[in-house]
Amino acid sequence: MRRSRWRSGVIGGVIAVVAAGHVAITTSGASAAEVLLSQGRPATAFSTEAAGAYAASEAVDGNTGTRWSSAFSDPQWLQVDLGSSQAISRVELNWETAAAKAFQIQVSDNASTWNTVYSTTTSTGGNQSLTVSGTGRYVRMYGTQRTTGYGYSLWEFKVFGGSTPPPVNQDLGPNVIVFDPTMSAASIQARADQIFAQQESAQFGTGRYVLAFKPGTYNGLNIQVGFYTSVIGLGQNPQDVRINGDITVDAGWFQGNATQNFWRSVENLSVYPVSGANRWAVSQAAPFRRMDIHGDLNLAPNGYGWASGGYIADSRISGSEGQYSQQQWFTRNSTIGSNTNAVWNQMFVGVQGAPSGSGYPNPPYTSIATTPRIREKPYLYEGGVFVPSLQTNVSGVTWANGQTPGTTLPLSQFYVAKPGDSAATINAALAAGQNLIFQPGIYQVDQTINVTRANTVVLGLGYATIIPVNGVTPMQVADVDGVRIAGVLFDAGTTNSANLLVIGPNGSSAGHAANPTTVQDVFFRLGGYIAGKATNSLLVNSNDVIIDHIWAWRADHGNAGTYGWTINTGDSGLIVNGQNVTAYGLFVEHYQKYEVVWNGNGGRTYFLQNEKPYDPPTQAAWRTGANGYAAYKVADNVTDHEAWGMGSYCYFNVNPSIHADRGFEVPVNSGVKLHNLLTVSLGGNGVIDHVVNSTGAPAQGTATVPSYVVNFP
Numbered sequence: 001m002r003r004s005r006w007r008s009g010v011i012g013g014v015i016a017v018v019a020a021g022h023v024a025i026t027t028s029g030a031s032a033a034e035v036l037l038s039q040g041r042p043a044t045a046f047s048t049e050a051a052g053a054y055a056a057s058e059a060v061d062g063n064t065g066t067r068w069s070s071a072f073s074d075p076q077w078l079q080v081d082l083g084s085s086q087a088i089s090r091v092e093l094n095w096e097t098a099a100a101k102a103f104q105i106q107v108s109d110n111a112s113t114w115n116t117v118y119s120t121t122t123s124t125g126g127n128q129s130l131t132v133s134g135t136g137r138y139v140r141m142y143g144t145q146r147t148t149g150y151g152y153s154l155w156e157f158k159v160f161g162g163s164t165p166p167p168v169n170q171d172l173g174p175n176v177i178v179f180d181p182t183m184s185a186a187s188i189q190a191r192a193d194q195i196f197a198q199q200e201s202a203q204f205g206t207g208r209y210v211l212a213f214k215p216g217t218y219n220g221l222n223i224q225v226g227f228y229t230s231v232i233g234l235g236q237n238p239q240d241v242r243i244n245g246d247i248t249v250d251a252g253w254f255q256g257n258a259t260q261n262f263w264r265s266v267e268n269l270s271v272y273p274v275s276g277a278n279r280w281a282v283s284q285a286a287p288f289r290r291m292d293i294h295g296d297l298n299l300a301p302n303g304y305g306w307a308s309g310g311y312i313a314d315s316r317i318s319g320s321e322g323q324y325s326q327q328q329w330f331t332r333n334s335t336i337g338s339n340t341n342a343v344w345n346q347m348f349v350g351v352q353g354a355p356s357g358s359g360y361p362n363p364p365y366t367s368i369a370t371t372p373r374i375r376e377k378p379y380l381y382e383g384g385v386f387v388p389s390l391q392t393n394v395s396g397v398t399w400a401n402g403q404t405p406g407t408t409l410p411l412s413q414f415y416v417a418k419p420g421d422s423a424a425t426i427n428a429a430l431a432a433g434q435n436l437i438f439q440p441g442i443y444q445v446d447q448t449i450n451v452t453r454a455n456t457v458v459l460g461l462g463y464a465t466i467i468p469v470n471g472v473t474p475m476q477v478a479d480v481d482g483v484r485i486a487g488v489l490f491d492a493g494t495t496n497s498a499n500l501l502v503i504g505p506n507g508s509s510a511g512h513a514a515n516p517t518t519v520q521d522v523f524f525r526l527g528g529y530i531a532g533k534a535t536n537s538l539l540v541n542s543n544d545v546i547i548d549h550i551w552a553w554r555a556d557h558g559n560a561g562t563y564g565w566t567i568n569t570g571d572s573g574l575i576v577n578g579q580n581v582t583a584y585g586l587f588v589e590h591y592q593k594y595e596v597v598w599n600g601n602g603g604r605t606y607f608l609q610n611e612k613p614y615d616p617p618t619q620a621a622w623r624t625g626a627n628g629y630a631a632y633k634v635a636d637n638v639t640d641h642e643a644w645g646m647g648s649y650c651y652f653n654v655n656p657s658i659h660a661d662r663g664f665e666v667p668v669n670s671g672v673k674l675h676n677l678l679t680v681s682l683g684g685n686g687v688i689d690h691v692v693n694s695t696g697a698p699a700q701g702t703a704t705v706p707s708y709v710v711n712f713p
Helices: 185-199 423-431
Strands: 009-011 014-019 022-027 043-045 076-095 100-108 115-120 127-146 153-163 171-173 176-179 209-213 216-224 229-233 241-248 264-271 277-279 288-293 296-298 311-313 316-322 328-332 335-340 345-349 365-368 371-375 379-381 384-388 390-394 406-409 414-417 435-438 442-445 449-451 457-468 475-477 484-491 501-503 518-526 536-540 546-554 572-576 582-589 596-598 603-611 632-634 641-650 659-665 672-681 687-692 707-712
Touching: 076 100, 115 127, 127 153, 171 414, 176 185, 185 209, 185 216, 185 229, 209 216, 209 457, 229 379, 229 457, 241 277, 264 379, 311 546, 328 582, 328 603, 345 603, 345 641, 345 672, 365 641, 371 546, 371 582, 384 457, 414 423, 423 435, 423 449, 475 484, 484 501, 501 518, 518 536, 536 546, 546 572, 572 582, 596 603, 603 632, 632 641, 641 659, 641 687, 659 672, 672 687, 687 707
Parallel strands: 176 209, 209 229, 216 241, 229 264, 241 264, 264 288, 277 296, 288 311, 288 316, 296 316, 311 328, 316 335, 328 345, 345 365, 414 435, 435 457, 442 457, 449 475, 457 484, 475 501, 484 518, 501 536, 518 546, 536 572, 546 582, 572 596, 582 603, 596 632, 603 641, 632 659, 641 672, 659 687
Antiparallel strands: 009 014, 014 022, 022 171, 043 076, 076 127, 076 153, 100 115, 100 127, 371 390, 379 384, 384 406, 672 707
16 A cells, blocks of 8 residues: 564463563463463374374364374373473363273373373263373373273373473563563553654554553553554453553654554554543554453544555444545444444454444445454464464454463473574474464565464564565475464565465365354455565465465565565465465555455355555556456456455556456356445556456546446456
8 A cells, every 4th residue: 555671460370570661471280270281282192093183292282173082902091292291270171072081191102101181980071170180291191991792982181280390482572571560651652652753654564563461450541553563452351451541553653644554553452542542553463362352442533634545354343433534444243332434344243232234335334233254363362372262143342251261382382483593493392282373573484484383372462573584485384284474574575485474285185164264354465565576475375274364465665675576576475276266455565466366166255355466567568368357357267256245446557558358257157246336546546447357437536436237247
């Protein structure tokens, strides 16, 4: 889009030690809240019922539709490696019909000498929750008698507890700055102001920060949020951290124009704004998640200057969500008191209190009552990293009536990467069964980071930025269940990469409907900071993936020498080959060919914001034989696809005589349906001749009036 020293303290089971701005987090066994230790950890068994099926790992994958099953003999055992010695407080067993009548729960630090912490000879199977007390790295179920003539079979084997020895590599780095309620408001404000002064206009700078608030009440604050800054609450729920004040984004640095307020976020806080309205005037890559606003939320800059696109999820706004000058906005699974104003493309999915979409395009609201399938983004809090559960057909926030459904993963199960770590070091940690946190900072990787284990969580803090070296693909995910990639910025290197993030290898065919991989608040950039190049940004080969808020951006401005038609080259922002992939909040801009390409059947897209490339020098340079490329292309062989609330704009400022044949291009059949579409020429700089295929009036002229199509076909 153009456009020092702090005290330490105990927070629940986590001790935040802060010295001269340096934050390290270790766990305290004496006070640790109970957390799930076993999910996704390496598991082994004495036997399996069939080769290649009913594996031990399927009992610790968090999916009650998969199971471990043994051979038909006694004894049998299933064990899980927790990665480090842990204090065990509870074990849950979810038996299939083939259960154990007699079994023991045992713990060990070496997987050879075992201590029994529970024993029974009268079990009847079913769901069991066993209170135990013991310490060990390995936990196993040791069965000696079966209830049936078959083997032992567990849908799920869950181990809960807290950490005993301080785990290694728990340092979240000098740029995660933790505040607690005992600090004076003046000291907190001064530190926040210091960071904002550095980050306010540092659009292509190298600073990366997290401002983290421990549970409690804070008075008299106005936390202004600049580039590459995340403000988070460390409570379990938003209400645990109360800000009597404001968390503000405005556009004074850019003369009241908010169209370049990118790359910043806020999460998991309750705000009681001083004036009754909190201002969050942003454009792309600025998620607003798990927020509880007691008043209005104003999405426009002071003076109601230009603003262009943003994202809200899992949030409650007691007053009005004020769209005002926002050209487009996407709100999902939230509760609002009301909505004010609309410009071109405002969409609500699963939002209680959303305006009706029945009058589209007057006003241009698209409203869908429930979200068909979603899993909220993982988040850091005082107990570790919370991983929300998959939900279907839901509306409103996940935390209105208590804790968000899901599980906590302790920090001991994460490798915390720091800037300077090599890709080889990160891969070794992933191969050892660790999840991954990126400290705030910039990471140069000379080989692909490979995520191969089901249910792995990869969480970036403070817009952690990954730059590939020598044209490698910086990250690839195997075709496995339940991986979560969240909060990472992929910045293309100066040598062309084929892709920046790949979900599943080519030809992926496994089904993941019960436990999909999610891509959330993941952003891609070609140019602006450096002269980056990538043929494609996000490639999705796996089935059932959920994409929840991406911004894929080929830069139209930035540092000198980093952008231009032949400089920051990139064909596409998103290619989907997988089946039944769902996308919420796609922001894809300025790529040089089809910007979104959808090859898989069963796809669903809820909201697209697109701008065509600004800089084709001539019609022929963009494409020969046709006038340019559509923003969103559904492959000709696709028979099942549906999308809602999609806008494509042109601003051909290098050559305003450029035409694009259409905004959207799809096969014409009854199974491919598009709803609530628009195209617009910004200030008459170029023309989009049709909205979809050959349907819809041209978008043209200096009046900047959109051309709409309500349903196609």
